[in-house]
Each structure stands twice: as C-alpha cells, then as structure tokens.
Amino acid sequence: MGRWAQLSANELNVLEGVFWAHGPSRDALSSQLEFSKTRANAVVAGLIEQGWLDEVGLRASSGGRRAETLQLHRGLGVLLCADLGATSVEVAVLTPDLQVLARHGESIDVRDGPAVVLSRMRTLMRELLTRGGIKPKQVIAIGVGVPGPVDFASGQLVEPPLMPHWDSYSIRDDLRADYEAPVWVDNDVNLMALGELWRLKRTLPNFLVIKVGTGIGCGVVCHGEVYRGANGSAGDVGHICVDPDGPRCHCGNLGCVETMAAGPAIARAATEASQTGRSAMLAERLNDQGQLTPEDVGHASRAGDAAANGIVQASGALIGQMLASVVNFFNPSHVFLGGGVTRIGPLFLASLRQSVYQRSLALSTRHLEILYSPLGDQSGLVGAGVLAMQEMLRGRGKVLPA
Amino acid sequence: MGRWAQLSANELNVLEGVFWAHGPSRDALSSQLEFSKTRANAVVAGLIEQGWLDEVGLRASSGGRRAETLQLHRGLGVLLCADLGATSVEVAVLTPDLQVLARHGESIDVRDGPAVVLSRMRTLMRELLTRGGIKPKQVIAIGVGVPGPVDFASGQLVEPPLMPHWDSYSIRDDLRADYEAPVWVDNDVNLMALGELWRLKRTLPNFLVIKVGTGIGCGVVCHGEVYRGANGSAGDVGHICVDPDGPRCHCGNLGCVETMAAGPAIARAATEASQTGRSAMLAERLNDQGQLTPEDVGHASRAGDAAANGIVQASGALIGQMLASVVNFFNPSHVFLGGGVTRIGPLFLASLRQSVYQRSLALSTRHLEILYSPLGDQSGLVGAGVLAMQEMLRGRGKVLPA
Numbered sequence: 001m002g003r004w005a006q007l008s009a010n011e012l013n014v015l016e017g018v019f020w021a022h023g024p025s026r027d028a029l030s031s032q033l034e035f036s037k038t039r040a041n042a043v044v045a046g047l048i049e050q051g052w053l054d055e056v057g058l059r060a061s062s063g064g065r066r067a068e069t070l071q072l073h074r075g076l077g078v079l080l081c082a083d084l085g086a087t088s089v090e091v092a093v094l095t096p097d098l099q100v101l102a103r104h105g106e107s108i109d110v111r112d113g114p115a116v117v118l119s120r121m122r123t124l125m126r127e128l129l130t131r132g133g134i135k136p137k138q139v140i141a142i143g144v145g146v147p148g149p150v151d152f153a154s155g156q157l158v159e160p161p162l163m164p165h166w167d168s169y170s171i172r173d174d175l176r177a178d179y180e181a182p183v184w185v186d187n188d189v190n191l192m193a194l195g196e197l198w199r200l201k202r203t204l205p206n207f208l209v210i211k212v213g214t215g216i217g218c219g220v221v222c223h224g225e226v227y228r229g230a231n232g233s234a235g236d237v238g239h240i241c242v243d244p245d246g247p248r249c250h251c252g253n254l255g256c257v258e259t260m261a262a263g264p265a266i267a268r269a270a271t272e273a274s275q276t277g278r279s280a281m282l283a284e285r286l287n288d289q290g291q292l293t294p295e296d297v298g299h300a301s302r303a304g305d306a307a308a309n310g311i312v313q314a315s316g317a318l319i320g321q322m323l324a325s326v327v328n329f330f331n332p333s334h335v336f337l338g339g340g341v342t343r344i345g346p347l348f349l350a351s352l353r354q355s356v357y358q359r360s361l362a363l364s365t366r367h368l369e370i371l372y373s374p375l376g377d378q379s380g381l382v383g384a385g386v387l388a389m390q391e392m393l394r395g396r397g398k399v400l401p402a
Numbered sequence: 403m404g405r406w407a408q409l410s411a412n413e414l415n416v417l418e419g420v421f422w423a424h425g426p427s428r429d430a431l432s433s434q435l436e437f438s439k440t441r442a443n444a445v446v447a448g449l450i451e452q453g454w455l456d457e458v459g460l461r462a463s464s465g466g467r468r469a470e471t472l473q474l475h476r477g478l479g480v481l482l483c484a485d486l487g488a489t490s491v492e493v494a495v496l497t498p499d500l501q502v503l504a505r506h507g508e509s510i511d512v513r514d515g516p517a518v519v520l521s522r523m524r525t526l527m528r529e530l531l532t533r534g535g536i537k538p539k540q541v542i543a544i545g546v547g548v549p550g551p552v553d554f555a556s557g558q559l560v561e562p563p564l565m566p567h568w569d570s571y572s573i574r575d576d577l578r579a580d581y582e583a584p585v586w587v588d589n590d591v592n593l594m595a596l597g598e599l600w601r602l603k604r605t606l607p608n609f610l611v612i613k614v615g616t617g618i619g620c621g622v623v624c625h626g627e628v629y630r631g632a633n634g635s636a637g638d639v640g641h642i643c644v645d646p647d648g649p650r651c652h653c654g655n656l657g658c659v660e661t662m663a664a665g666p667a668i669a670r671a672a673t674e675a676s677q678t679g680r681s682a683m684l685a686e687r688l689n690d691q692g693q694l695t696p697e698d699v700g701h702a703s704r705a706g707d708a709a710a711n712g713i714v715q716a717s718g719a720l721i722g723q724m725l726a727s728v729v730n731f732f733n734p735s736h737v738f739l740g741g742g743v744t745r746i747g748p749l750f751l752a753s754l755r756q757s758v759y760q761r762s763l764a765l766s767t768r769h770l771e772i773l774y775s776p777l778g779d780q781s782g783l784v785g786a787g788v789l790a791m792q793e794m795l796r797g798r799g800k801v802l803p804a
Contacts (some may be wrong), residue, residue: 159764196691229734230769231768241727244723329728330636331631331632331636331638338634359643361635363634368633
C-alpha cells in the first residue's frame with residue numbers, strides 16, 4: 001500500500017482512465033479526462049518512469065503519428081477475487097487489467113456458515129497463488145461477491161435470506177488474517193453489473209443485470225454508476241409479488257417471484273411432474289439420481305419433453321412479469337441475464353422476453369434489449385476485480401485501517 | 403441571454419452553488435465547491451460587482467466574524483413556470499431564488515389538445531406578467547411540466563397516454579412566439595422530484611415522489627440527480643400490474659394499478675356504491691351534482707361513510723402494493739406523496755403504508771419514510787423553476803437555437 005498512498009489525484013485519475021478504457025491511446029486518454037495533451041503527457045511520463053504504466057504497440061513511423069496504447073504495468077501485482085454463490089464458490093487471480101491468470105470453482109453450501117465456507121475459500125485462494133508462484137504480498141487488493149445484501153461501507157452482510165449464520169459477518173476481517181491488501185465485499189449481482197460496466201467501457205449509463213439461480217437478484221446501473229440504494233438492498237427483486245394468490249415464500253409473503261420461478265421452484269415442479277406421470281424423462285432421471293436439478297429440466301426441455309418445456313416457460317414468464325414492472329419503473333436501455341437458470345434453454349429467454357414486451361409500456365421497450373451477459377459465468381469474478389481496482393484507483397485503499 | 407453566455411465556468415459554479423444552497427455564507431459556499439476561500443471570494447466579489455449576487459444580512463461585528471448570506475440578485479429577472487395537469491393548469495412568476503411572485507390556477511381538459519390548452523396557458527402567462535408590471539424580456543427562462551413522457555433533449559411529448567393529440571408536439575416552439583427566453587419541458591413528476599431535491603438542498607440522494615391524480619406517476623432521484631431513464635419514461639409506474647385478473651386498462655393490459663386505483667377508478671367505485679345502495683351519502687351527492695369525484699369520496703370518508711372508507715383504503719392498498727415492488731427494487735430512503743388523490747383522507751396514507759411495509763423486504767423498509775410532499779401542490783411549479791434555473795446555471799441556455 002505504501003506506493004499507492006503516494007499517488008497524486010491526477011495520477012490516480014490517469015490510472016483510472018487507463019483501467020476503464022482497456023488500454024487507450026494517449027490522445028484518447030487526455031480527451032477523456034479533459035486534460036490538455038501536455039498535462040496528460042507529463043503525468044503519463046511520470047507514471048511510466050515509476051513503473052505504474054507500460055506503453056505497448058509502439059510503431060516506428062515514417063514521420064507520421066505513432067500508435068501507442070497505455071496499459072497498467074503487469075508487475076504491479078495481482079488481484080485476488082472470489083464469487084461466492086449459494087451452492088458454489090469461484091476464486092481467481094487476475095492481472096490489474098483483469099486478465100484471468102488462474103481460476104478454480106467448486107460446489108459448496110453457503111448454509112454451512114462462514115467458518116466452513118470461508119476456511120475453504122481461503123484454502124483455495126492460497127492454493128491458486130502457490131500454483132502460480134505468487135506471494136501473498138504481491139496481492140494488491142481483494143474483491144469478494146456474496147449472494148446477499150451487504151452494507152458496503154462496513155463490508156458486512158445484512159440479514160442475507162439465503163445465508164443463515166452470516167448476518168453481520170465480516171468477510172473483510174476474516175481475509176485480513178492472510179493478506180495485507182485491502183478487501184472489498186459486495187453483493188454478487190452488483191459485481192456482475194460492475195463487470196458489465198467495465199466490459200462496456202462505461203458506454204451504457206442505465207442498464208440492469210438479472211441473475212437467476214437459487215435466488216433472483218438484480219444489479220442496477222444508473223447515471224453510469226452501480227446503484228446500491230439507501231441501505232444497500234437495491235435490486236432485491238426476488239420478493240416482488242407476481243401472484244397475490246401464489247404460494248408462501250420464506251420471507252412470509254405470498255407469490256414472490258423467487259419462490260415461484262427460481263432454481264428450487266423449477267426442481268420442485270420437475271419432481272412433481274415426474275411423480276404425477278407427466279414426464280417419463282424426468283421420472284427416469286429422478287429414479288437415477290434421487291433428486292432433480294434445474295439443469296435436468298433444461299436437458300429434458302431441449303430433448304423435447306413437454307412437461308419440462310412447460311416448467312421452463314412458466315419460469316421465464318413469471319420472471320418476465322416481474323421484470324415488466326421493473327422496466328416500467330426504471331426504463332433501462334439493456335437487461336443482461338446471468339446465472340445458471342437463465343441458461344436452462346432457449347424457451348426461457350423467449351418466454352421472458354414475451355412477458356416483458358407484452359406487459360411493459362411501448363415507450364420503455366421501444367429500444368430495450370434483453371440478452372445474455374456477454375461475460376457469461378465470469379461476470380461475477382470480473383466484477384470483483386473491477387471493484388478491487390476501482391476502489392484502489394479512487395484512493396480508498398489507504399483509508400482502511402490496516 | 404447575452405449576459406448569461408458571458409459567464410465563466412467558475413462563475414456559473416458559484417451561482418449554481420448559491421441557488422442550491424438557498425443563500426449560503428461565503429465560507430459554506432467555498433467549502434461546498436471545494437474552492438479555496440481566496441478564490442471563492444474573488445469570484446463572488448466579481449459577481450456582486452456585475453450585479454449577479456447580493457450580499458444580505460451583513461452585520462457590523464466588533465472584531466469578530468461577519469454573518470453574510472449570498473443570494474441571487476433579485477433584479478436578474480423572473481422565471482415563468484407552468485404546471486400542466488390532466489384537468490388543471492397552474493402558472494406562476496418566480497424570482498431566481500424561487501419565491502412565488504404571482505400565481506394562478508384553473509381547470510382545463512388536456513384532451514382538448516395543444517391549440518386550445520396552450521393558447522389559454524399563454525394568455526394566463528401574459529396576464530400574470532402584466533398584473534405584476536413585468537415585461538416579457540425580463541423573463542430569464544421558462545419551465546413547463548406536463549402529465550406525460552417527454553423527450554427531454556427535444557422538449558417534445560412522446561405518445562402521452564393521457565394527452566391525445568399531443569404526440570410529438572413541441573411546447574418549446576409554441577412559447578418561443580412570445581418570449582426570447584429558453585424553454586425547458588419535462589414530465590410533471592420529474593419536476594416534483596426536482597422541486598423536492600432543491601427544497602432538501604440535495605441532502606437526500608435517493609428518493610421517490612409518487613403523484614396520484616388522473617394517472618399515477620413516479621419521480622426518481624438517484625445519486626442526487628433526477629433520473630429520466632433510457633428513453634425518458636422512467637417512473638411510469640401507472641401500468642405496473644397489481645392484479646393479473648384485474649380489469650382491462652386503456653394500455654391494453656389487465657390489472658394496471660392506474661386503472662384500478664387512480665382518480666377515475668375512485669369516482670367509478672363511488673358511482674357504483676351509490677347506485678347499489680351501499681352509500682346514502684354518496685348517492686345524495688351524485689343526485690345533487692350528476693357525477694362524483696375523488697374529492698366527494700374523501701368528504702364522505704371523513705364523515706365516516708363505510709363504503710367511501712372502503713374505496714379509499716382499496717386505492718391506498720393497491721398503490722402500496724405497486725410501491726412495494728418499486729421499493730424492493732429501488733430501496734429509496736424516502737417516498738414523498740403528492741397529487742390530489744393522495745390527500746383524499748388519512749386512511750389513504752395509512753393503508754398505503756401498511757401495504758408497503760407488509761410486502762417489502764425488511765432491509766428496504768427499515769429506514770424508509772413515506773410522507774406527504776412538504777411542498778404540497780406547489781412542488782410542480784417550484785420544480786419547473788428549478789429546472790429553468792438549473793439549465794441556465796449549467797450554461798445550457800446558450801446552446802439552444804434562438
């Protein structure tokens with residue numbers, strides 16, 4: 001941290017500009033920052049000399065212009081990132097410009113509580129660094145995504161519905177035992193949104209990311225920044241009511257979209273379809289495996305099973321109905337879909353889209369695009385990297401107590 | 403405009419700071435703008451000399467500190483504002499610091515179209531100026547609110563559902579015939595939100611304003627700025643579904659909250675209650691007047707009429723149900739209520755609140771406050787004034803073609 005704390009505001013601005021622009025030319029950078037070329041060149045020259053920036057792609061030109069690209073110096077260190085889901089954990093080592101150096105994912109059950117889950121996560125992080133020959137002190141910053149609401153300032157979980165035993169737990173304090181680097185924790189869908197924002201180089205100011213897995217969450221980007229709400233719970237769309245006469249959710253209310261359309265509801269509907277003889281294919285799988293997952297429903301649907309098709313369509317339609325309300329209210333330009341359940345088959349997206357376009361106002365959907373997140377299942381990890389770098393580049397690494 | 407176009411960026415920043423802070427001290431202004439005191443004092447001195455700012459409340463002090471308040475010079479001119487509703491129009495003349503100098507309101511029917519309605523609005527504006535002895539060229543800027551979606555850049559209405567014949571109509575061009583001043587047009591609820599933001603001196607970054615009248619709309623403030631969405635239709639919450647089996651709305655869908663709970667639905671329910679003998683009080687009023695309004699239901703409810711109470715509570719509960727979805731998604735710190743129907747009686751607010759607190763997640767509502775807009779029925783006019791001043795102070799007055 002010593003070196004980072006000595007950067008001036010101008011230097012941090014230049015580094016942040018380079019990070020968000022994915023390797024800009026000097027000219028692009030100075031016009032983006034509204035710096036004069038002279039001033040930008042002076043700051044850039046200093047940063048190159050001090051080993052913060054590299055200049056790549058230099059071409060010797062015959063008197064014409066040089067094509068130069070600035071990028072963050074690879075030797076700065078690495079980012080350590082984790083994307084914790086309800087049933088899986090992914091850890092990765094990233095370069096400062098978010099190239100994945102190493103990655104590992106495996107199944108966990110977040111309900112086992114922080115002692116079990118974080119001890120495993122820390123082991124995986126250590127192993128990943130050891131395998132890459134990277135020392136803990138080379139870690140610049142750490143970013144972690146979790147499947148629940150986070151008080152962003154303290155980094156603590158706040159009554160996460162899918163994570164019993166984690167309320168008020170500080171993952172930050174836990175990781176401080178292993179690393180000197182600062183740690184930032186955020187909701188997994190906020191990080192997916194941050195990952196998309198970086199991928200898009202901030203060209204879209206207002207969009208949503210919907211994640212469907214065990215739960216349903218929504219990342220919100222507004223005025224070009226991730227929006228967390230007054231208490232950090234913005235985007236908690238899983239408990240929006242889609243049927244006042246629907247089944248009771250664990251939150252106590254009736255007809256929440258999460259309880260009717262997310263992973264566990266799909267698995268429940270599949271079990272019911274096999275037990276009532278509506279799907280021989282699902283019944284066979286249930287017999288083989290002892291239980292059914294959303295993936296099983298996806299397989300059956302792609303193989304043409306009518307009951308599975310119905311389950312996939314119902315889930316897409318209900319999530320689309322929730323999304324229609326959100327689109328009317330928020331009028332985003334894009335909705336990006338992520339999370340395992342959204343990949344359950346083409347009928348899911350078709351049925352979700354139909355529901356949104358039918359239920360939202362024409363003006364809100366005229367230019368609306370609903371599509372899969374191009375970052376795919378990497379978006380959470382990339383977002384954790386963006387969070388860690390962005391906070392360092394905004395000079396917030398130094399305000400955290402050591 | 404000549405004088406405004408000559409202001410430097412620093413001068414505009416200082417004037418904008420004074421405007422938003424409602425008359426700050428020099429010290430408060432310089433710390434708010436992150437200017438040094440020396441630099442702030444130099445800019446302020448120049449602006450006082452050129453007649454842009456006044457210093458008021460100067461006290462001769464015995465060697466101690468002086469209490470000085472800066473305010474925009476009254477002689478700068480006036481703002482002309484209009485708040486056009488579905489059934490009423492309000493026009494006002496405001497000082498640059500948003501004191502109302504003169505105001506007039508009357509009933510209109512926006513469905514009569516722009517030729518009829520705007521001709522009346524322009525007459526009212528002229529009369530108001532004449533009565534105050536103010537010349538058209540003293541008008542600095544004009545702000546207009548309309549009950550429909552507006553493309554903010556062009557100032558044109560975009561398929562406004564409550565305003566047939568107004569699609570693509572440019573109120574800006576219409577007013578240019580009378581005034582040289584620049585004209586800005588926005589949705590009425592966006593202006594209410596802007597009015598609240600100014601009243602609060604930007605101290606709350608994330609809140610909503612809900613207006614219930616003939617329609618239902620929502621103004622959104624996010625990261626301290628009014629949020630208009632990708633196509634200017636953010637906050638169009640009237641067509642959020644609250645009952646998939648509900649009645650058909652003019653938008654084509656079933657169970658939209660607007661068609662079930664706004665002014666016309668309340669009047670319809672009241673007519674039905676009188677005709678089916680459930681309310682003698684409403685029947686008597688219907689007999690006297692030939693028709694019933696939401697105000698009649700409010701009177702009957704306050705007089706203890708059970709059917710009227712039921713109508714008021716049903717409306718509050720349905721709007722609360724819609725708001726619960728929006729609160730889960732947006733996690734605002736405050737929801738301010740405005741528009742005639744929200745004042746229909748105490749049962750409305752109680753029933754709306756109950757619905758929100760029951761249906762939203764605990765984390766979103768833990769610190770949520772739902773209350774009446776303190777600006778009351780002036781919020782739209784004040785917001786139109788804020789819009790006009792803000793655009794001038796951001797130097798956008800000069801970019802408009804003359």
